Amino acid sequence: MRVLILGGTAEARALAAELDAAGVPVVSSLAGRVTNPRLPVGEVREGGFGGPEGLAAWLAAEGVAALVDATHPFAARMTASAAEAARATGVPLLVLRRPGWREGPGDAWQRVGSLREAAERLAAPMRVFLTTGRRSLPAFAGVPGVWFLARSVDPPEPPVPANAHVLLDRGPYTVEGERALVREHRLDVLVTKDSGGAMTTAKLVAARELGLAVIMVDRPQPPPGVRLVETVAEAARWARGHAG
Template sequence: MPASDRPILILGGTAEASKLATRLMESGYRVISSLAGRTKDPARPEGEVRIGGFGGVAGLCDYIARQHVALLIDATHPFATQISDNAIAAAAATDVPFVRLERPAWLQRPGDAWTTAMTLEEAVAAIPTRARVLLALGRQHIAPFARRGDVHFVVRMIDPPEVPLGLIDYELELSKPGSLEEETAILKAKRLSHIVCRNSGGTASYAKIRAARELGLPVIMIERPHRPGANTVPDIDGVIEFVEANLSF
């Protein structure tokens, strides 16, 4: 099969993955973007799109073989460790070129009041009694906070949960991350005293960090798990260079 007919598979779901798909399509590559399907109405990137898991390393290997994938790109969330580990293993097993796009982590700036946590449990323990906390983590990371009945949580989600969250004292904020002005307004309106979030990096959700800085609110920042550094680039241009070096029409 000619290289031009073989697709590039992007493991996506991030803003960078969507922009990358557009760039590659504009350059004439065939692109398949794979989305996890955790939101009900995800923004669909340009090109072909599949939604749902693969069934572990074996399932991803099978998909790569069936689709004659020419190159694999991991552009998932920095905390999506399972799919990233599966991608590394599948690329090695199938011998397809592999590159990971991982946006740089946020760095603490003057005026930031961060408490660093390496795990969810450390973040739970760091919250002071009677705090009012914006919990911006994703529904699969909420459960450890259920033991903090002395804290009021404002839980940000894109879609309403299908089952109760299990938190003792909480309210839902059904919205996507907004502008600096919007994030500031939410923090003030909800009378929030702290933010708990993960160090996702990028620009899409950074406004809440800026708003916390300007309002003098503490942030409990969950740091990223250690990831292999091989074949990892920090931006879309680096991925494009890798693609051009490894694929030809």
């Protein structure tokens, strides 16, 4: 019986590869929000399901044995839909979330609960390294007198801050490269989401070394009652147990 992985992350790709190697049939679902995404091994389904009702119908029609939500830690809507669909169908659900980042010696972080709160912490004449994703830029469009270096994989949709330079790039990044960006653009504040993982930690190291303040947006909590693990190995063991 197949396992459905709600993917788009490095962890989702690693999980698909591990289950495929173990002979477990896997379908990976990608929401289609990124152009030219990195594809996992095995069967891939692109596009949304039409909300929790559509996902529930798909799970029932396809005879899915288990559902793993390995989406981005900030994909709160998708996680909520997965939880609702799992309850409606009785399909077991596991949420795979890599651990968040932790502040260390030499860091100067301010933790905030939302993009709006992050924007409220900014004031002229700050020069901000904005790495919260292209869909977050409208939250910062009304901040006056602040210059932004806004990095994203795909071009953002308006509105964007008037004083913004958009840098299109895809990780992983290097500490050397991040230091160069900070120096070239004379940045003094980093705004980022607590996505966790090693692929984009270089910006945090560069911020520590160069004395940048960091505004860290906390990740949303998963729905109550949902089982959560932090490693691909744990998720693979769980999925194999339910697909056997």
